Amino acid sequence: CTLINFTVTEQGLEEQLLFLVVRLERPDLARRKAELITEQNEFKIRLDELEALLLDKLAHAEGDILDDVDLILSLEEAKQTSDEVREKATIAQDTQAKIDTTMESYRPAASRGALFFFIMMDLARCHSFYKFSLESFVLVVHRAIDSVTERKKRKSLVSEAEPAGDDAQPEEATEETPPETAEQPDSDPEEELLPELTGNDLVERVAVLTDAITLFAYNYTRRGLFDIHKLTAAATLVFRMRVRDGRITPEDLEALIHVPMDPAAGLPGENAKAMVNERQWQQIKVIENVPAFKSLGGLGSNLEGDSLAWKRWYAAEKAETEDLPRSFRDLSVFHRLLLLRIMRPDRVGSALADYVAQELGPEFAEQAPFSMEETYAESSSRTPLFFVLFPGSDPTPMVEDMAARLGKTAANGGFVNISMGQGQELVAISTLRNCAEAGNWVMLQNIHLMQGWLKDLERCFEVIEEIAVDDFRCILSSEPPSAPGLPPDQVMMLEVIPEPILQRCIKISDEAPQDLKSNLRRAYARFTAEQIEEIPETRRKEFKACLFALCFFHAVVLGRRRFGPQGFSRVYPFNDGDLTICGAVLINYLSKYEYVPWPDLQYIFGEIMYGGHITDQWDRRVTATYLQKLIVPDLLLNMNLGQNFKSPDASKFSYAQYVKYIEERFPGETPQMFELHPNAEIGYLTNHSANIFEGIRHLAGGSRTRGVSDVAGARESTQLLLDQLPEDLDMVEIRSRIPEMTPYIIVALQESERVSVLLQEIRSSLTELQLGIVGALNVSERMEELAVDLANNKVSEAWAKKAYASLKPLWLWFSDLSLRFTQLSEWTKLEWARGPLLRSTWVAGLFNPMSFLTAVVQVTSRALSEPLDFMRIRTTVTNHYDPRDLPRQPEHGVFIHGLFMEGAAWELGKGDEEGYITDPKLKELHPDMPVINAYAVLEEDMTWDLMYHCPVFVTSQRAHTFVFEANIRMDADDSDTRWILGGAAMLLSDD
Numbered sequence: 001c002t003l004i005n006f007t008v009t010e011q012g013l014e015e016q017l018l019f020l021v022v023r024l025e026r027p028d029l030a031r032r033k034a035e036l037i038t039e040q041n042e043f044k045i046r047l048d049e050l051e052a053l054l055l056d057k058l059a060h061a062e063g064d065i066l067d068d069v070d071l072i073l074s075l076e077e078a079k080q081t082s083d084e085v086r087e088k089a090t091i092a093q094d095t096q097a098k099i100d101t102t103m104e105s106y107r108p109a110a111s112r113g114a115l116f117f118f119i120m121m122d123l124a125r126c127h128s129f130y131k132f133s134l135e136s137f138v139l140v141v142h143r144a145i146d147s148v149t150e151r152k153k154r155k156s157l158v159s160e161a162e163p164a165g166d167d168a169q170p171e172e173a174t175e176e177t178p179p180e181t182a183e184q185p186d187s188d189p190e191e192e193l194l195p196e197l198t199g200n201d202l203v204e205r206v207a208v209l210t211d212a213i214t215l216f217a218y219n220y221t222r223r224g225l226f227d228i229h230k231l232t233a234a235a236t237l238v239f240r241m242r243v244r245d246g247r248i249t250p251e252d253l254e255a256l257i258h259v260p261m262d263p264a265a266g267l268p269g270e271n272a273k274a275m276v277n278e279r280q281w282q283q284i285k286v287i288e289n290v291p292a293f294k295s296l297g298g299l300g301s302n303l304e305g306d307s308l309a310w311k312r313w314y315a316a317e318k319a320e321t322e323d324l325p326r327s328f329r330d331l332s333v334f335h336r337l338l339l340l341r342i343m344r345p346d347r348v349g350s351a352l353a354d355y356v357a358q359e360l361g362p363e364f365a366e367q368a369p370f371s372m373e374e375t376y377a378e379s380s381s382r383t384p385l386f387f388v389l390f391p392g393s394d395p396t397p398m399v400e401d402m403a404a405r406l407g408k409t410a411a412n413g414g415f416v417n418i419s420m421g422q423g424q425e426l427v428a429i430s431t432l433r434n435c436a437e438a439g440n441w442v443m444l445q446n447i448h449l450m451q452g453w454l455k456d457l458e459r460c461f462e463v464i465e466e467i468a469v470d471d472f473r474c475i476l477s478s479e480p481p482s483a484p485g486l487p488p489d490q491v492m493m494l495e496v497i498p499e500p501i502l503q504r505c506i507k508i509s510d511e512a513p514q515d516l517k518s519n520l521r522r523a524y525a526r527f528t529a530e531q532i533e534e535i536p537e538t539r540r541k542e543f544k545a546c547l548f549a550l551c552f553f554h555a556v557v558l559g560r561r562r563f564g565p566q567g568f569s570r571v572y573p574f575n576d577g578d579l580t581i582c583g584a585v586l587i588n589y590l591s592k593y594e595y596v597p598w599p600d601l602q603y604i605f606g607e608i609m610y611g612g613h614i615t616d617q618w619d620r621r622v623t624a625t626y627l628q629k630l631i632v633p634d635l636l637l638n639m640n641l642g643q644n645f646k647s648p649d650a651s652k653f654s655y656a657q658y659v660k661y662i663e664e665r666f667p668g669e670t671p672q673m674f675e676l677h678p679n680a681e682i683g684y685l686t687n688h689s690a691n692i693f694e695g696i697r698h699l700a701g702g703s704r705t706r707g708v709s710d711v712a713g714a715r716e717s718t719q720l721l722l723d724q725l726p727e728d729l730d731m732v733e734i735r736s737r738i739p740e741m742t743p744y745i746i747v748a749l750q751e752s753e754r755v756s757v758l759l760q761e762i763r764s765s766l767t768e769l770q771l772g773i774v775g776a777l778n779v780s781e782r783m784e785e786l787a788v789d790l791a792n793n794k795v796s797e798a799w800a801k802k803a804y805a806s807l808k809p810l811w812l813w814f815s816d817l818s819l820r821f822t823q824l825s826e827w828t829k830l831e832w833a834r835g836p837l838l839r840s841t842w843v844a845g846l847f848n849p850m851s852f853l854t855a856v857v858q859v860t861s862r863a864l865s866e867p868l869d870f871m872r873i874r875t876t877v878t879n880h881y882d883p884r885d886l887p888r889q890p891e892h893g894v895f896i897h898g899l900f901m902e903g904a905a906w907e908l909g910k911g912d913e914e915g916y917i918t919d920p921k922l923k924e925l926h927p928d929m930p931v932i933n934a935y936a937v938l939e940e941d942m943t944w945d946l947m948y949h950c951p952v953f954v955t956s957q958r959a960h961t962f963v964f965e966a967n968i969r970m971d972a973d974d975s976d977t978r979w980i981l982g983g984a985a986m987l988l989s990d991d
Contacts, residue, residue, distance in 0.1 A: 010114050013134075017141065018110035021209065022103045024145045029099050037094045043085045043092075050078045053846045105202050109209040113141055114243065116217045119236055123221070125698040126229050127492045128481060129388065129509075135155070137217070143378070144216035148208055218364060223375070224507025226388075226480075231349065232695035234356045234364050239696070242359070248334055255290055256338045257697050261793060262286045263720070271307035272300065276343060277990075279812055292335040293328075302327055315923075319344045320351035322580045333358065341693070346685035349692060370510040372398045372912035376473075379506055381436070382465050384474040385708045386497075386505035389446070391558070391575055392512035392522045399443055399475050406471075409440045416442045429460050432474065432623040436464040439471030447480040448496050458500050470690050472607050473862045476505065488571070493898035514562070516673055519555035524548070524662060526580055529655035531587075539590040545635040545650040546586055546596070548658060550605070552641045553630050554579045556674055557610065557623060563671070564687055566903055566983040568622070569958035572613040582609050602627040616959060618985075625980045639920075642821045643672040675981030677903055681926050714787040715773050721790075721814060722766050726821040729756050734828045744836040747846075754847045755824055758802045758817075766799060804847045805954040807960045807991040820845040840883035840895035840931055844988035849954070850963050853934060856893050860936035872942055875966045876933045877915060878910050883931055893935025900926040902956060904984035907971075916971045917948055917979060926956075926990045932966075942967075948976045952986045963988065 023030035057071050117137050125128035182227030197205055218237065222230055242248040258390045265285035268276050275282065281300070286301050302325070303576055309325035316322040320340055323329060331339065333355055340348050357365035380383055387395040400415060411914075418424060428444055437443040447454065464472075468738035481494035512518065527547060535543045557574055560567035580638050582605050589597055601791050606624040614620045630641060638646050644667040648658065667673070671680045729752050738745055769786050771777040782798070793809045800806075806813055823845045827838055843849045861868045880886055883897050905920035905927040922928050950968040968984060970976065 014114035016114045122699040133503035138218045144212040148212045202746045236699045268303045272303040320347045346682045348689035372402045381468040381472040384505045387477040388509040389479045403441045414440045419445045436472045439469040441473045445476040445477045516559045516669045523551035523554045549630045565958040640765045709788045714790045717790040743858040747971045764868035842898040843896040844898040857936040874937045878931045897931045899929040900987045903982045
């Protein structure tokens with residue numbers, strides 16, 4: 001069967017797969033249909049020939065044609081032939097209609113295959129490695145159908161007590177089997193294993209085929225997906241299946257993916273406020289219109305009326321398995337997902353995995369360990385294996401082992417391993433050709449290092465495809481794309497491997513477990529018992545204790561990355577090389593010194609080796625603090641490395657005992673093992689869930705399709721935003737009232753100018769979109785992008801470039817903009833001659849909050865006649881949360897409010913005493929901070945006794961949004977180590 005890649009439409013592919021399924025299941029029907037098509041074509045050709053013959057004779061007839069006997073006989077013969085042809089054609093059409101009716105019964109299987117293939121194509125929107133071909137997918141469908149047929153044959157053979165013989169051989173499907181083999185139905189006596197089925201038997205058979213195609217296609221695809229995308233792919237499959245069969249409406253799915261907000265929802269009531277914030281309340285008011293919720297009454301009013309039951313459900317550790325309050329207990333599993341998505345986003349990932357397992361089966365939610373044997377069985381001389389390289393995961397040993405079992409070893413020349421690098425290009429090409437002809441194996445490692453050469457490799461594959469013998473195998477390996485400084489979603493889309501190579505390959509993404517115990521196990525395995533024995537006996541105890549602590553440190557910094565910016569504000573490429581070099585340094589220092597140079601080891605490990613990757617000062621402080629806690633003399637006294645995990649007695653533990661200690665005594669992983677608060681796990685799970693649905697949104701066609709297909713859908717949102725958009729500030733009037741250009745007034749002017757530029761950009765783009773909607777202007781790409789952003793509740797990139805750092809969705813961002821404008825309007829309307837400041841400034845409402853704090857320093861510097869460079873900001877936290885409770889402006893500096901804590905909270909002081917930093921409540925990720933008095937002092941007068949050096953960031957992304965360093969008071973018996981490792985910081989925005 002020759003397949004034409006009609007991937008422009010799913011319907012075209014479905015028709016091809018339908019014929020493929022029927023050809024494999026009912027070759028008699030496929031053969032008869034092909035014969036009928038041939039007969040129909042022959043009939044048409046015969047009729048055309050007769051018509052041409054008659055026309056020719058008529059054209060060349062002489063005299064009276066009625067006297068031409070030959071012509072009359074030809075006409076009579078043509079009429080008889082035409083009648084016979086038409087009669088046969090009618091019979092053939094009837095027969096074909098019956099065949100088509102029978103074939104149509106197999107359409108569900110073909111439809112499922114086409115559905116999944118387009119999901120495979122959409123996966124390219126998530127990562128540049130996810131490139132698949134139709135040819136490879138067809139082979140997967142072949143294997144799926146053969147696997148079901150094979151089981152039926154085996155059962156039949158067992159029932160007849162006959163051993164499996166040669167008859168079973170043709171059913172073993174591998175990727176080597178070309179599609180053309182199925183064109184010969186007569187070659188296999190058991191090809192027509194399934195007789196003509198009708199009724200329930202046929203329905204059951206089609207269901208078996210559909211399930212087999214789904215599972216085989218999913219396993220083939222999942223094997224090449226990164227762990228972060230596997231649940232995304234499975235959930236997308238379920239959602240598209242359920243929308244297609246009508247069990248989920250497109251509108252409900254749209255609500256789950258996008259979770260729209262109602263900007264006119266107002267604020268939650270007192271009871272609901274304990275469970276949901278303003279954003280969640282706006283989302284709740286939208287899903288109240290979803291039929292499943294509408295039929296049960298108002299969700300918002302029920303949260304207020306039955307608050308005790310809701311609070312009990314909300315506080316549950318695993319809310320996805322708890323019973324909902326009585327009124328909503330009958331919600332479907334899908335609609336419970338929607339509720340969790342809003343109220344308990346940290347539990348959506350687990351609930352989604354359960355939903356996939358319930359709808360498709362546990363094998364779709366739980367992946368079996370990677371099997372080299374199964375993957376080899378699917379490969380062929382024309383389909384290379386492509387391994388994605390991850391830290392702690394090396395495919396070389398399993399490839400060498402598989403090759404050795406087939407008699408291909410490096411010793412006998414049957415297995416060649418080439419690590420790609422400069423100068424290896426010609427060697428690799430020559431080796432590929434030689435191995436292809438000899439039937440050997442070749443492994444080309446790290447091909448991502450040779451991007452300029454990969455086009456040559458692509459052409460080489462095309463050549464050796466013609467000369468390769470069946471035993472030949474090619475194995476490739478590459479690291480995923482990387483680009484420090486770029487956002488992860490942009491990094492994943494970088495093209496490092498040509499698409500034709502990826503489409504040709506079977507992709508394997510076998511990530512090593514990244515939990516703390518696995519990281520520690522791998523880290524310690526980098527060293528050997530022989531290395532320990534080489535250490536002088538007088539220093540062996542210290543070496544074993546330091547080495548184990550160093551491995552624990554390595555495991556912690558790797559695992560800490562999953563907590564996002566609270567773990568490390570940037571992604572750093574810590575690797576096993578850092579660990580082994582530190583181990584070598586440790587050996588050298590202990591061999592040369594009579595004592596253990598603890599500070600030197602801390603500095604070299606933290607500032608040079610691991611610190612060499614780190615570009616953020618606050619992240620560098622975290623690693624340095626870990627080492628100051630772990631690489632200390634108390635290691636020799638069985639100190640705690642982590643919660644409930646002690647450093648073993650190095651004098652009594654051998655290398656094997658350390659390994660056993662890791663396996664048997666390592667506690668369950670919790671955020672406390674990383675010195676983080678349990679809220680960090682909630683934040684991680686929440687972000688993980690958000691990433692899953694962002695991936696689902698991309699697979700659904702990205703954010704572009706809705707806007708492109710229906711710009712008019714943005715009509716209502718555009719008008720609503722224009723109605724709420726504040727008027728521009730009158731800069732001429734504001735400047736006319738300036739008595740003197742003081743630092744505070746300069747900041748006010750700068751902020752006014754920036755907000756005016758932003759308002760003008762928003763107004764012009766919205767007005768332009770309105771004109772495009774009504775047809776007064778041609779719809780441009782810019783209008784389409786804005787319409788898409790409005791539909792997806794996302795801030796336009798054009799607006800964001802002229803705005804301030806923010807992670808808020810559009811409607812909350814717009815409300816935030818209105819509040820910023822209100823504060824700025826009040827500030828610029830002050831009688832500046834009497835005072836240039838508000839009683840308290842919402843510093844988060846400024847475009848450039850650092851400029852305002854710099855103005856504080858400038859004013860103090862001028863008052864004291866001290867150089868600006870000798871001054872710094874000092875903070876004192878008041879006992880007032882509401883700025884309106886402040887009696888007056890401070891004696892020194894300014895009052896600022898609107899800040900939040902992350903990784904910590906604030907305990908109010910008693911009376912006039914200042915409070916102190918403390919642990920946050922569970923599920924309270926960003927607790928409010930009271931009003932803060934920020935003022936400037938001389939550097940020499942600044943004291944840090946019982947103070948935590950607290951970084952202040954604009955958003956929870958941290959990193960480049962750093963503003964300043966605040967001094968935050970600690971309790972008398974507290975230590976800053978706790979807060980440094982806990983990632984405690986203040987934020988100007990609650991995302």
